[in-house]
Amino acid sequence: MAENNSGGGGGGGGEVEANQTIYINNLNEKIKLDELKKSLLAVFSQFGKIVEVLAFKTLKHKGQAWLVFEDVSSATKALHQMQGFPFYDKPMRIQYAKTKSDVIAKADGTFVPRERRKRHEEKGKKRKEQHDASQAGMPIPAYAGTYGSAPPLSQIPYPGGVKLPEAPAPPNNILFVQNLPQETTPMMLQMLFCQYAGFKEVRMVEAKPGIAFVEYGDEMQSTVAMQELQSFKLTPQSSMLITYAKK
DNA sequence: AGCACA
Numbered sequence: 001m002a003e004n005n006s007g008g009g010g011g012g013g014g015e016v017e018a019n020q021t022i023y024i025n026n027l028n029e030k031i032k033l034d035e036l037k038k039s040l041l042a043v044f045s046q047f048g049k050i051v052e053v054l055a056f057k058t059l060k061h062k063g064q065a066w067l068v069f070e071d072v073s074s075a076t077k078a079l080h081q082m083q084g085f086p087f088y089d090k091p092m093r094i095q096y097a098k099t100k101s102d103v104i105a106k107a108d109g110t111f112v113p114r115e116r117r118k119r120h121e122e123k124g125k126k127r128k129e130q131h132d133a134s135q136a137g138m139p140i141p142a143y144a145g146t147y148g149s150a151p152p153l154s155q156i157p158y159p160g161g162v163k164l165p166e167a168p169a170p171p172n173n174i175l176f177v178q179n180l181p182q183e184t185t186p187m188m189l190q191m192l193f194c195q196y197a198g199f200k201e202v203r204m205v206e207a208k209p210g211i212a213f214v215e216y217g218d219e220m221q222s223t224v225a226m227q228e229l230q231s232f233k234l235t236p237q238s239s240m241l242i243t244y245a246k247k
Numbered sequence: 248a249g250c251a252c253a
Contacts, residue, residue: 021251095250098251102252
Protein backbone atom coordinates (compact mmCIF):
# COMPACT_ATOMS: atom_id res chain seq x y z
CA MET A 1 0.00 0.00 0.00
CA ALA A 2 2.55 2.47 -0.90
CA GLU A 3 0.90 5.74 -1.46
CA ASN A 4 1.86 7.52 -4.55
CA ASN A 5 1.58 11.19 -4.75
CA SER A 6 0.55 11.33 -8.34
CA GLY A 7 1.91 14.72 -9.01
CA GLY A 8 -1.50 16.19 -9.16
CA GLY A 9 -2.02 19.78 -10.01
CA GLY A 10 0.75 22.29 -9.88
CA GLY A 11 2.27 23.01 -6.55
CA GLY A 12 5.79 24.12 -6.04
CA GLY A 13 8.78 22.02 -6.70
CA GLY A 14 11.44 20.90 -4.33
CA GLU A 15 9.77 17.89 -2.93
CA VAL A 16 11.78 15.90 -0.47
CA GLU A 17 11.77 12.26 0.43
CA ALA A 18 9.70 11.15 3.38
CA ASN A 19 11.39 11.58 6.71
CA GLN A 20 10.53 11.14 10.34
CA THR A 21 11.24 14.80 10.73
CA ILE A 22 9.12 17.55 9.33
CA TYR A 23 10.47 20.96 8.57
CA ILE A 24 8.07 23.79 9.25
CA ASN A 25 8.50 27.36 8.17
CA ASN A 26 6.48 30.50 7.86
CA LEU A 27 6.13 30.38 11.62
CA ASN A 28 5.37 33.55 13.47
CA GLU A 29 8.73 34.93 14.46
CA LYS A 30 7.38 37.00 17.28
CA ILE A 31 6.62 33.98 19.39
CA LYS A 32 9.18 33.08 21.98
CA LEU A 33 10.99 29.85 21.28
CA ASP A 34 9.90 28.11 24.39
CA GLU A 35 6.27 28.84 23.82
CA LEU A 36 6.55 28.03 20.16
CA LYS A 37 8.00 24.63 20.85
CA LYS A 38 5.44 23.82 23.48
CA SER A 39 2.61 24.83 21.21
CA LEU A 40 3.99 22.83 18.32
CA LEU A 41 4.27 19.85 20.55
CA ALA A 42 0.74 20.30 21.76
CA VAL A 43 -0.71 20.68 18.31
CA PHE A 44 1.26 17.90 16.65
CA SER A 45 1.28 15.16 19.20
CA GLN A 46 -2.09 14.00 17.94
CA PHE A 47 -0.25 12.43 15.01
CA GLY A 48 2.07 10.26 17.00
CA LYS A 49 4.90 10.30 19.41
CA ILE A 50 7.19 13.26 19.05
CA VAL A 51 10.79 12.64 19.86
CA GLU A 52 12.07 16.17 19.68
CA VAL A 53 11.16 19.70 18.71
CA LEU A 54 13.92 21.98 17.53
CA ALA A 55 13.82 25.66 16.81
CA PHE A 56 16.43 28.34 16.84
CA LYS A 57 16.43 32.04 16.98
CA THR A 58 19.41 32.80 14.82
CA LEU A 59 18.73 34.95 11.84
CA LYS A 60 19.09 32.09 9.44
CA HIS A 61 16.69 29.90 11.36
CA LYS A 62 13.97 32.16 12.60
CA GLY A 63 10.44 31.18 11.80
CA GLN A 64 11.39 27.56 11.33
CA ALA A 65 11.19 24.40 13.34
CA TRP A 66 12.00 20.74 13.09
CA LEU A 67 9.66 18.23 14.56
CA VAL A 68 10.97 14.73 14.95
CA PHE A 69 8.39 11.97 15.04
CA GLU A 70 9.01 8.45 16.09
CA ASP A 71 7.49 7.16 12.86
CA VAL A 72 7.51 8.33 9.30
CA SER A 73 3.80 7.61 9.07
CA SER A 74 3.11 10.10 11.83
CA ALA A 75 5.20 12.69 10.07
CA THR A 76 3.32 12.08 6.86
CA LYS A 77 -0.06 12.44 8.51
CA ALA A 78 1.07 15.62 10.20
CA LEU A 79 2.48 17.04 7.02
CA HIS A 80 -0.71 16.56 5.08
CA GLN A 81 -3.20 17.33 7.73
CA MET A 82 -1.54 20.41 9.14
CA GLN A 83 -0.40 21.89 5.88
CA GLY A 84 -1.42 25.52 5.86
CA PHE A 85 -2.79 25.29 9.35
CA PRO A 86 -3.22 28.76 10.88
CA PHE A 87 -0.80 28.97 13.74
CA TYR A 88 -0.36 32.26 15.51
CA ASP A 89 -2.06 33.88 12.58
CA LYS A 90 0.21 32.43 9.95
CA PRO A 91 -0.33 29.35 7.83
CA MET A 92 2.30 26.74 8.49
CA ARG A 93 4.34 25.50 5.58
CA ILE A 94 5.43 21.95 6.11
CA GLN A 95 7.90 19.76 4.28
CA TYR A 96 9.91 16.73 5.15
CA ALA A 97 13.29 17.60 6.53
CA LYS A 98 16.10 17.21 4.09
CA THR A 99 18.22 15.05 6.31
CA LYS A 100 17.74 12.64 9.14
CA SER A 101 17.72 14.16 12.59
CA ASP A 102 20.59 13.45 14.91
CA VAL A 103 18.35 11.93 17.52
CA ILE A 104 17.15 9.40 14.96
CA ALA A 105 20.61 8.69 13.65
CA LYS A 106 21.78 8.11 17.16
CA ALA A 107 19.04 5.58 17.72
CA ASP A 108 19.92 4.03 14.38
CA GLY A 109 23.55 3.74 15.11
CA THR A 110 24.20 5.79 11.99
CA PHE A 111 25.07 8.95 13.76
CA VAL A 112 28.30 10.49 12.71
CA PRO A 113 29.27 13.63 14.55
CA ARG A 114 29.86 16.47 12.18
CA GLU A 115 33.40 17.28 12.93
CA ARG A 116 33.92 19.13 9.72
CA ARG A 117 31.48 21.83 10.57
CA LYS A 118 33.53 24.94 10.86
CA ARG A 119 32.30 28.46 10.51
CA HIS A 120 33.50 29.08 7.03
CA GLU A 121 34.62 26.09 5.16
CA GLU A 122 35.83 25.89 1.61
CA LYS A 123 32.66 26.03 -0.34
CA GLY A 124 33.97 24.28 -3.41
CA LYS A 125 34.28 21.00 -1.58
CA LYS A 126 31.80 18.31 -2.35
CA ARG A 127 31.33 15.75 0.29
CA LYS A 128 30.43 12.51 -1.32
CA GLU A 129 31.65 10.20 1.35
CA GLN A 130 28.28 9.60 2.86
CA HIS A 131 28.17 6.02 1.66
CA ASP A 132 28.52 4.26 4.93
CA ALA A 133 28.11 4.91 8.55
CA SER A 134 28.38 1.45 9.94
CA GLN A 135 30.00 2.47 13.15
CA ALA A 136 29.74 5.74 14.83
CA GLY A 137 31.39 4.93 18.06
CA MET A 138 29.06 3.22 20.41
CA PRO A 139 25.56 2.39 19.34
CA ILE A 140 22.95 4.25 21.27
CA PRO A 141 20.17 2.04 22.54
CA ALA A 142 17.11 4.15 21.97
CA TYR A 143 15.73 7.61 21.79
CA ALA A 144 16.75 9.83 24.56
CA GLY A 145 13.06 10.38 25.05
CA THR A 146 13.07 14.11 25.06
CA TYR A 147 9.36 14.16 25.56
CA GLY A 148 7.22 11.68 27.32
CA SER A 149 4.05 10.52 25.75
CA ALA A 150 1.98 13.14 27.48
CA PRO A 151 2.25 16.66 26.17
CA PRO A 152 2.38 19.29 28.89
CA LEU A 153 -0.18 21.48 27.24
CA SER A 154 -3.71 20.29 27.10
CA GLN A 155 -5.46 23.51 26.38
CA ILE A 156 -5.08 23.47 22.64
CA PRO A 157 -8.42 23.61 20.85
CA TYR A 158 -8.20 21.74 17.58
CA PRO A 159 -7.22 22.20 13.98
CA GLY A 160 -9.30 24.64 12.06
CA GLY A 161 -8.59 27.80 13.93
CA VAL A 162 -6.18 28.05 16.75
CA LYS A 163 -6.26 30.55 19.48
CA LEU A 164 -3.02 30.07 21.25
CA PRO A 165 -1.83 32.50 23.86
CA GLU A 166 -0.20 35.01 21.65
CA ALA A 167 1.57 37.33 24.03
CA PRO A 168 -0.17 40.38 22.68
CA ALA A 169 0.40 42.62 25.65
CA PRO A 170 3.69 44.42 26.06
CA PRO A 171 5.47 44.09 29.39
CA ASN A 172 3.78 45.80 32.25
CA ASN A 173 4.49 45.98 35.95
CA ILE A 174 0.93 44.80 36.47
CA LEU A 175 0.06 41.21 35.78
CA PHE A 176 -3.31 39.93 34.66
CA VAL A 177 -4.16 36.55 36.12
CA GLN A 178 -6.90 34.41 34.66
CA ASN A 179 -8.45 31.03 35.10
CA LEU A 180 -8.48 31.15 38.86
CA PRO A 181 -10.75 28.75 40.69
CA GLN A 182 -13.93 30.17 42.12
CA GLU A 183 -12.75 29.89 45.67
CA THR A 184 -9.61 31.94 45.20
CA THR A 185 -9.15 34.73 47.70
CA PRO A 186 -6.88 37.76 47.51
CA MET A 187 -5.03 36.34 50.48
CA MET A 188 -4.21 33.16 48.63
CA LEU A 189 -2.84 35.10 45.74
CA GLN A 190 -0.90 37.39 47.96
CA MET A 191 0.83 34.47 49.60
CA LEU A 192 1.90 33.25 46.21
CA PHE A 193 2.90 36.47 44.56
CA CYS A 194 4.53 38.19 47.51
CA GLN A 195 7.39 35.73 47.30
CA TYR A 196 8.84 37.71 44.43
CA ALA A 197 10.72 40.95 44.73
CA GLY A 198 8.86 44.17 44.12
CA PHE A 199 5.45 42.82 45.04
CA LYS A 200 2.96 45.57 45.79
CA GLU A 201 -0.59 44.32 45.80
CA VAL A 202 -3.24 41.98 44.56
CA ARG A 203 -6.55 43.23 43.28
CA MET A 204 -9.45 40.98 42.54
CA VAL A 205 -12.50 41.96 40.59
CA GLU A 206 -15.61 40.93 42.38
CA ALA A 207 -17.80 41.37 39.40
CA LYS A 208 -15.64 38.92 37.55
CA PRO A 209 -14.55 35.91 39.49
CA GLY A 210 -11.57 34.03 38.18
CA ILE A 211 -9.34 36.97 37.45
CA ALA A 212 -6.96 39.20 39.38
CA PHE A 213 -4.41 41.91 38.92
CA VAL A 214 -1.07 41.74 40.65
CA GLU A 215 1.15 44.77 40.80
CA TYR A 216 4.93 44.92 41.08
CA GLY A 217 7.37 47.76 41.29
CA ASP A 218 8.56 47.38 37.74
CA GLU A 219 8.36 45.22 34.66
CA MET A 220 11.43 43.20 35.43
CA GLN A 221 9.96 42.14 38.72
CA SER A 222 6.56 41.36 37.34
CA THR A 223 8.21 39.36 34.58
CA VAL A 224 10.09 37.21 37.03
CA ALA A 225 6.94 36.52 39.00
CA MET A 226 5.04 35.70 35.85
CA GLN A 227 7.63 33.23 34.71
CA GLU A 228 7.82 31.57 38.08
CA LEU A 229 4.10 31.27 38.61
CA GLN A 230 2.92 30.71 35.08
CA SER A 231 0.46 27.84 35.01
CA PHE A 232 0.59 27.44 38.74
CA LYS A 233 -2.19 25.22 39.98
CA LEU A 234 -4.22 26.42 42.88
CA THR A 235 -6.32 23.33 42.45
CA PRO A 236 -5.39 20.20 40.56
CA GLN A 237 -7.81 20.96 37.79
CA SER A 238 -7.06 24.55 36.97
CA SER A 239 -3.78 26.23 36.25
CA MET A 240 -3.59 29.96 36.21
CA LEU A 241 -2.82 31.92 33.11
CA ILE A 242 -0.70 34.99 33.62
CA THR A 243 -0.20 37.76 31.09
CA TYR A 244 0.75 41.37 31.30
CA ALA A 245 -2.18 43.61 32.01
CA LYS A 246 -3.16 45.94 29.23
CA LYS A 247 -2.09 49.46 29.76
C1' DA B 248 13.32 33.29 2.19
C1' DG B 249 15.86 30.78 5.32
C1' DC B 250 17.12 22.66 6.43
C1' DA B 251 19.53 22.04 12.30
C1' DC B 252 20.88 19.13 15.89
C1' DA B 253 23.48 25.06 21.39
